[in-house]
Amino acid sequence: MSDNNPWTRTRKQLHIAARRFPIDPLLLARLENHDRIVEVSVPLKMDDGSVAVYQGFRVQHNNDRGPYKGGLRFHPNVDKDEVKALSFWMTMKNAVINIPFGGGKGGITINPKDLSHAELERLTKEFTRKLAPFIGPEVDAPGPDVGTNGEIMQWIREEYEKITGASAPAVTTGKPIKKGGSLGRTEATGLGGYYALLAILRMMKRKPEGLTVAIQGFGNVGSFLAEYLEEAGMRVVALSDSKGGIYIPSGIASMHEVQRCKEKTGKVSGCYCIGSVCDIGNIKELGGREISSEKLLELPVDILVPAALENALTKENAKRVKAGIILEMANGPTTAEADGVFKSKGITVIPDVLANSGGVAVSYFEWYQNMRGEHWSKKEVFKKLKEKMDSACEMVHDISLQYKVPLREAAYIRALQSLSAKTAGVKKNGSGKKRMK
Ligand code: NAP
Numbered sequence: 001m002s003d004n005n006p007w008t009r010t011r012k013q014l015h016i017a018a019r020r021f022p023i024d025p026l027l028l029a030r031l032e033n034h035d036r037i038v039e040v041s042v043p044l045k046m047d048d049g050s051v052a053v054y055q056g057f058r059v060q061h062n063n064d065r066g067p068y069k070g071g072l073r074f075h076p077n078v079d080k081d082e083v084k085a086l087s088f089w090m091t092m093k094n095a096v097i098n099i100p101f102g103g104g105k106g107g108i109t110i111n112p113k114d115l116s117h118a119e120l121e122r123l124t125k126e127f128t129r130k131l132a133p134f135i136g137p138e139v140d141a142p143g144p145d146v147g148t149n150g151e152i153m154q155w156i157r158e159e160y161e162k163i164t165g166a167s168a169p170a171v172t173t174g175k176p177i178k179k180g181g182s183l184g185r186t187e188a189t190g191l192g193g194y195y196a197l198l199a200i201l202r203m204m205k206r207k208p209e210g211l212t213v214a215i216q217g218f219g220n221v222g223s224f225l226a227e228y229l230e231e232a233g234m235r236v237v238a239l240s241d242s243k244g245g246i247y248i249p250s251g252i253a254s255m256h257e258v259q260r261c262k263e264k265t266g267k268v269s270g271c272y273c274i275g276s277v278c279d280i281g282n283i284k285e286l287g288g289r290e291i292s293s294e295k296l297l298e299l300p301v302d303i304l305v306p307a308a309l310e311n312a313l314t315k316e317n318a319k320r321v322k323a324g325i326i327l328e329m330a331n332g333p334t335t336a337e338a339d340g341v342f343k344s345k346g347i348t349v350i351p352d353v354l355a356n357s358g359g360v361a362v363s364y365f366e367w368y369q370n371m372r373g374e375h376w377s378k379k380e381v382f383k384k385l386k387e388k389m390d391s392a393c394e395m396v397h398d399i400s401l402q403y404k405v406p407l408r409e410a411a412y413i414r415a416l417q418s419l420s421a422k423t424a425g426v427k428k429n430g431s432g433k434k435r436m437k
Pocket of ligand 1: 090146162189216218221222240241244266293310330356357359
């Protein structure tokens, strides 16, 4: 299998870390495999009366540290290997950020943009009926990912509660605030990435002000991150989405306006804003130019942020990357070969399992509030998020110095340490001598 196969890559990453920090062979074997893969067909009645059948997955990788946790992705590229890799990364991520969850992930192979709102709801509820026996607040609690959102999480909750006949707000996270969602969840992944970047810059003894940034992907994660970076005085010079991007070397003036423009036109491309007027006609005055999402990765910037999908950075384009720091907000944006190139070029990669873990950290806060009927303020959520991100970054950075390894390897070592400690605890507390009758 190629280097671009994310599932093959996860096993390589696991073995590299396990060579530095040897773990119980049984734990290694468990991490190399999945606890369960649920594969379902999802028939959908379309608005015109026809029926289409889609493929759905939920992969439950490991629950040593708590219920399986991870997003649901609705995207045409969803396949089993992708979901397997994503669920593995969730196990590692939750261990790195030290929250009591295991790893899971799921999705449907579909382009949700092709469906009407009513079709999307029917699809989600049919998928939930198929998943219901395998999920639950203390078993497996999905959250949003690419192509899904709070409304979809609420539909899942409603359908799950209908099936089980019990109130179960914590069966999903990322719900709308009025429906049991946590304040701050929408911003959490972008904000967590921002906290991670600031923490690592601090450790590198670099100031954020004036650093230039290019961001690939302007969805939930990329757009919030861009706003926080702008607020911190960094200069975001390029942004893109699936339809292309914009590049203004002197800096994009207002993320908020670009966001509004994208909402209106459906794309970032052409969103050259002067005040509240965003139009391609402003391009000359701003000294900007249109740029493809691929070329954005090769711009001369201080910080590159892949915030779209897997495998954006490959052996082909890695050698042309000019950024000194890569903040991996997408899951798995860097192939193993590209990672090797970055290591040899001395580029600092802040790995996905650390950089984008703010989302699942606040998902855990939401789950915790739902389980206890609590409601935290946004200030409280952000404070707790910052503490989590700062402490995980410090830990990973220390391991990277101790073992003389890049941050990705250090993050994996940290995850293996947490997972080993948990397994050792289970062994100690359980009676190894008990046999089933
Ligand atoms: P999203 O809201 O669906 O946004 C994805 C963005 O990527 C969109 O702007 C999309 O463009 C863009 N995109 C898709 N294909 C692209 C391409 N080929 N080139 C450039 N841009 C492309 O998803 P998201 O929640 O921001 O997630 C982004 C990444 O972060 C994913 O890898 C996800 O797994 C990861 N992540 C998300 C969270 C979370 O809490 N949401 C947490 C951890 C990790 P269009 O706008 O044109 O569709």
